[in-house]
Amino acid sequence: MHSSAVFLIEFGAIILGLGLLGRFAGRFHFSPIPLYLLAGLAFGEGGLLPLGTSEEFVAIGAEIGVVLLLLMLGLEYTASDLVSNLKTQYPAGLLDAALNALPGAAMALLLGWGPVAAVVLAGVTWISSSGVIAKVMGDLGRLGNRETPVILSILVLEDLAMAVYLPIITALLAGVSLAAGSVTLAIALGVAGLVLFLALRYGRVISRFVSSDDPEKLLLVVLGLTLLVAGIAQQLQVSAAVGAFLVGIALSGEVAEGAHNLLSPLRDLFAAVFFVFFGLHTDPASIPPVLLPALALAVVTACTKIATGYWAAKRAGISAKGRWRAGGTLVARGEFSIVIAGLAVTAGIEPSLGPLATAYVLVLVIIGPLTARYTEPLATRLTGRRKQPPAARATKTEALPEALEPVDDGTADRA
Template identity: 85%
Template sequence: MHSSAVFLIEFGAILLVLGLLGRLAARLSFSPIPLYLLAGLAFGEGGLLPLGASEEFVAIGAEIGVVLLLLMLGLEYTAGDLVSQLKTQYPAGLLDAALNALPGAAMALLLGWGPIAAVVLAGITWISSSGVIAKVLGDLGRLGNRETPVILSILVLEDLSMAVYLPVVTALLAGTGLAAGSVTLAVALGVAGLVLLVAVRYGRHLSRFVSSDDPEKLLLVVLGLTLLVAGVAQQLQVSAAVGAFLVGIALSGEVAEGAHHLLAPLRDLFAAVFFVFFGLHTDPAAIPPVLLPALALAVVTTLTKIATGYWAARRAGIRAQGRWRAGGTLVARGEFSIVIAGLAVTSGIDSDLGPLATAYVLILVVLGPLTARWTEPVALRLTGRRGSRTVSAAPESESGTPVAGAEPGVRDPDTVGRP
């Protein structure tokens, strides 16, 4: 009875603190992820108020948080979108992987952590935060800009790559041999391909089967199906996150929209718990020793992400202003990096990997919105291109409305409607 009361007090305190931190982040107009991570550090081992009775429940909530994060991400895309992006934007995706994964792998090897840690850290530095970037695009009024489809294409390819990457990492961390790892990868690729095929050809039938006019029934069916598939995927060592992502892709139309609306509050709740849980397993005292490598990685991968976005936008025919905006917007890291690091931390691969990932994400989740806003004007000033821009009204989106957050007195040809 006493432990039950302690659990309610501890978990209630966590949720209350998270709610207040979320409100603070919204007031300051930036992502709450760094605040959630800091809260986890405060509640974890070596922190100010270590947890006791509620830690096991928080761990279960964290697993549900990862599943819901990936489900909601899958609901954003259709199978047709993914196939189209693969055909047209795969060169940008390959460049993105090469430029941004290699620094992480190199850093792990330089630190003497071994090849498995190199694969893990490569993923952490590779994947941008879709959630943070989507919010930044909305806040800056850039959803109608010409470079925005390029940005979204890169994010789609990164997210789809996770369907292959996560099973590989899971197999490596589990210590399976080459043969078992190859089987796991083959199963993951086969399942992903089958789901895409079913979604393209029979997606409407599947959505009709899941659909319900009653929000309660729709919520129960979608959530139950997602957890069931995620559990089966985890049992097959394919990764629960990948299973949830594929369920999201398979659902489309009104069902996807309804499920997105119903699940958004649950996703936000359990995602916050997930970030706290990751912080719980990171000793704050372990961060200072890895702060310098984390800062070096942040600087290098900021430049490589900007280069990736610039090249991809140039390939799409976007002018200089839009190229710099695309690069600066891609800098933020967040949920996926923590998911990958969380897998490594729970497997006990290296005690310094968790603190390094925490410091790295904290730096870039704060820096990302700043680079999205300031990369263009700073780059154009440094390259002497600002004088070539025509003085006029504020930049406009493709719909002709002024772009929020844009500099007054400057008109950007990449933000107006296509000729």
């Protein structure tokens, strides 16, 4: 009885604290993810007040959080959208992988962590945060801009790449042989291809089977199906997160919209628990030694993400200002980076990888909304000064008062 009371007190305090942190972040219009990570650091190993009885439940909640994050991402897209994006935007996806994965791999090798850690850290630096980016674009009123489909295409390609990347990581971390790893990857690709085929050919049938006018029944069926498929996927040595993502892709229309509305609060709850769980297993004292490498990696990969977005938007015929906005928006890392690093932390391949990933995500999840907002005006100001001679700038300033100068808010680049 005493232990159950302590559990309720601890877990209730965690949820209440996360709610207050979320409200604080919302008031100042930034992502609550860094605050959740800091909360985990405060209550984890070496923190201010380590948890006791509730840690096992938090671990289970964290697994559910990962599953729901990937399910909700899958609900955003249809199978036809994914196929179309693969055909038109794959060059941008390849450039994205090259520019942003290689710095992480190089850093791991420079630190002497070995090839497996290099593959893991490559994934941490490669994948942008779809959740943070979607929120930032909504806050800035850019969902209707012409560069937005380019941004979403890159995010979709990254999500698809996870279906191949996560099984590879799982096999490497488990230390299985090349043959066993190849079988795992083949199973993952086979399952992904099968689900995409079923979604394209029988998506409406699946959606009708799941559909219900009763929100309670719809919630239970979708959530139960997702957890079941995720569990089966994990049993087959395929990532549970990939299984959940493919379930989301298979659902479409009103079912996807209804499930999204019903599951959003659950996703937010368990995703917050997931970020706390990651922080719980990171000793705050282990972060200072890796802070400089994390900062260096953050600066380099912020620049490479901006370059990726700029090139992809230019290829799509977007104006210069829209290109800079696309690049700046893609900088934020978040849930995917933590998921990948969490797999490595659980496997215990490199003690410093978790702290470095935590510091890296903390830096970029704070900088990301700032680069989304200020990359374009800063780049416009700098490039304008380089192109224009001083005399011309002075004449323009005198001829056009500051109050009458045109301001580009992105509406010119809207579809």
